Amino acid sequence: REKNVQLRVIGMTCAACSNSVESAISNLPGVSRASVALLQNKADVIFDPSRIKVEDIKVAIEDAGFDAEVLP
Numbered sequence: 001r002e003k004n005v006q007l008r009v010i011g012m013t014c015a016a017c018s019n020s021v022e023s024a025i026s027n028l029p030g031v032s033r034a035s036v037a038l039l040q041n042k043a044d045v046i047f048d049p050s051r052i053k054v055e056d057i058k059v060a061i062e063d064a065g066f067d068a069e070v071l072p
């Protein structure tokens, strides 16, 4: 069963930033869809919790060079 999570992404300043975060998340095993909104500083991710943890999504955003926090 897939779940949805939203994260605040801090530090994106141009469309290339949001595109790179979006592809970093999209390429994670267990993520079926990711969209990143530059102006809202938000990532919306659909994932399979049996394959990947929310924390791993957060870490992938940080590895791409941005800060991230999981939204409630």
Ligand code: 9UX
Pocket (backbone or CB within 6 Å): 012, 013, 014, 015, 016, 017
């Ligand atoms: Mo745009 Mo983002 O030139 O790190 S790619 S600022």
